[in-house]
């Protein structure tokens with residue numbers, strides 16, 4: 001029987017360098033995702049920012065930066081709030097409720 005078929009978890013002793021490189025790589029991917037999520041959070045797209053950051057790194061950050069915001073702008077502070085919001089989550093300004101129509105991106 002060759003070594004491949006004789007593989008067990010107990011016999012597996014990974015190279016410490018391999019583990020260090022893997023942990024570093026995962027850490028960098030996570031960091032890319034967190035930065036993308038932080039950029040996307042400003043535009044109500046934190047999840048998309050995380051995924052794009054992990055998959056594409058700085059290119060994903062640029063993509064999320066130039067994607068249209070998933071919401072409307074508060075007239076008082078210009079922060080992006082969800083379409084159905086009645087009060088701005090950034091400054092507390094009362095917002096008029098507009099019918100949500102994805103084809104009609106109205107900025108009030």
Ligand SMILES: [Zn+2]
Pocket residue numbers: 074075076077078079088089090091092093
């Ligand atoms: Zn506001």
